[in-house]
Amino acid sequence: MPRIATAFRLLANDRLALGAGVVLAVIFLLALVGPFFVSDLATRPDLLKRNAPPLVLENGFFHLLGTDTLGRPILARLIVGAQFTLGIATAAVLCSMTIGGFLGLIAGFSDRWYSQVILRLADIIMSFPSLLMALIVLYTLGASLTNVIIVLAITRIPVYLRTTRAEVLELRERMFVSAARSMGASAPRILFRHISPLVVPTLATIAAIDFATVILAESSLSFLGLGIQPPQFTWGAMVAAGRGYLSSAWWVAFWPGLMIVITTLSLNLLSRWARMVADPQQRWRVQSLRR
């Protein structure tokens, strides 16, 4: 418990990170409970109100941000779309981070044949056009939520894999690793007890940036008819749908785009904070300095 209290105190000292934390908490809370209040507003077309401008209250609260090309209130759609958007992005980012990080640990630590295999696999994934791979996988396996997540995760694995490997190559030459080896520590112990804690902050930072990439990548999959299909939708799909109306109804694409930016920015600020807290030599930046 004191650890959690300390974490909150350190978070409170970094105003930006605190703000980011609050914003993220609100977004995730809305994604969880919001849809119960919105009912079918988000999916029922109302052609009379199509492309209604934002910041007008006369149609009711949910029309505050305007309506889209089929007259559906954008605010309601943002709330309902958040669940799929955040769900897919979180799952895909966590998968690619875990798998990529794990394979990177192995590839960096061991000089055996399988590290070479891992690295060449990463090369193949990177040189293969990701959209083409997505097409093949989704065509053979069929479009489903799980398959979308799998495809998105696989295409992002190399980033984590290579970063982890590079860090491990440096860390494994550090003296505390030699010390552990001289005491008889096994390879898994060295990797997970000694090396991982120093790699994870870097991976978390990349993951935060990757979050936006994955949201947009998912939208291009949906655009090709391979991702989430109507009537279900995500923020990425909302941006894509509004693209044709930028000159006449900018708000259709603007609001979901803004949500993606806000979410990614908050994640970045939080990961920056977490990185400082995890590093004993940077921790003073988030502590309240006493003169």
Place this chain on the structure above:
Amino acid sequence: MTTSNVPLLSVEDLSVDFLSEAEPVRATRSVSFSVEAGETLVVLGESGSGKSVSANAIMGLIDTPPGLIRSGRLCFKGRDLTTMSRAERRELNGRKIAMIFQDPLAHLNPVYSIGWQFAEVFSEHGVAQGREARERSIKILERVGIEDARARIDQYPHQFSGGQRQRIMIGMAIALEPELLIADEPTTALDVSVQAQILELLKSLQQEEGMGMILITHNLEVAASVGDRIVVMNSGEIVEAGGARSVFEHPSHAYTRQLLAALPHAGEADSDNRRGSVSADKPLLVVEGLNKEYVIAPSLFGRSAKVLHAVKDASFAVRVGETVGIVGESGSGKSTVARLLMRLTEPTSGKALLRGRNIFELQGSELQDMRRRVQMVFQDPFGSLNPRMSVFDIIAEPWQIHSDILPRAKWNDRVSELLALVGMNAGHADRYPHQFSGGQRQRIAIARALASDPELLICDEAVSALDVSIQAQVIDLLADLRERLGLSYIFITHDLPIVRHFADRILVMKSGEIVEENDTSSLFVSPRHQYTRMLLSASPKPKWIEAAE
């Protein structure tokens, strides 16, 4: 320049704080000193004494925050540096005030040639360009003793040795003929023989140019060999200041006396040693014909592959309760011996019998058993402890690895016991390594090494990174533990004097070979090999004695 009696640089009442969540840490407390042109001032102090902070304040290198200059004036020829604009400051830094750092490799950019980096010094300050800059660079390189400078100017930093790199750094610092040179531990990373040359170079440059020089060091011998005047710092304060000779011969402050007493050379008498008492002639470890070769740059056609002999045909023995010192400069292969014995690298050929069993053939559970009985204490206490593990986790790690040593219920008590054994207290167990000083960290590392009840402790430069007074304490601790626990040691160091009162026998290594092996007392009294004699005479002599000679 001798217009008035304003000193070249004066530091008055300098107080610097480093802010933290707890009380601010005061790095320097009302520090005042001054340097005249043509004079060398030595700032002597152990780590954490505030000596580098003072120098960084002069160069404007303190990050604020977390640093905070509470009070003080820094006057360069009467102009206050603290109130100067950044542009004025840049004009002074490098041109009038130059600095040399401890680690020349870290301060030379590896992707540019030496010539390029020299030319940058000239062009950055608008002094010279192109061909002229190049000619001047060559002249300076010759000046600081780089042979064949014209041919080597286009080489890159990694193609020079450590001593040469430090010469290059010195060359860059004096390129613009500064009036004040600040040298922060310029020889600490170098071998003793190279250290002597660099100090000689600094002294002659300073005399010829008439520069003022501030030399910051923790090394008393270095201080004595270059200093005209000395200020001694301890925990942020100046405790003693005066002429070099009087400070060394008649120290007035207790701290200075304590420092001088901790010098390994201090007790020239051979009697008060801390050597072990080898009772029976029982061999613990016998090393026979140990070889380690590294193949460098294997060529595509298998013809010109070069082989580096890191260890050449080394044979020696360690008896039960004995301390064997292995002494050599960098690249002599002494650390490779340690890594081989720990099975951190595999030998090319040779045997090492630990109680009759060859270490190099052990596998599986036998290897794990060896890893309990032989432990290592590493050179750098900052690097050998995982920064993200608590002291408890660090010391308990051997018990996690070898699950049969100690039941988990007893871990708490045993950690407290071990901490007490190395002179720390049980309350330290849940702190993290960065909260301790270098000496304390090395104690933690020793406690960890003792956790698995070893018979043989290999100490690889275990005290080299520590201050002299701490060195003495750690060696005392090791000697105590040897008597109480019946340990044997292999003690590896580049510093011959340090093993004098501790090792029973000494092996001297040079380029992978053991060139001399002898009892400690005979080795110091009558060294047989020329290299040993050179090592013994390489420690710097005080300036006043040298002048008299």
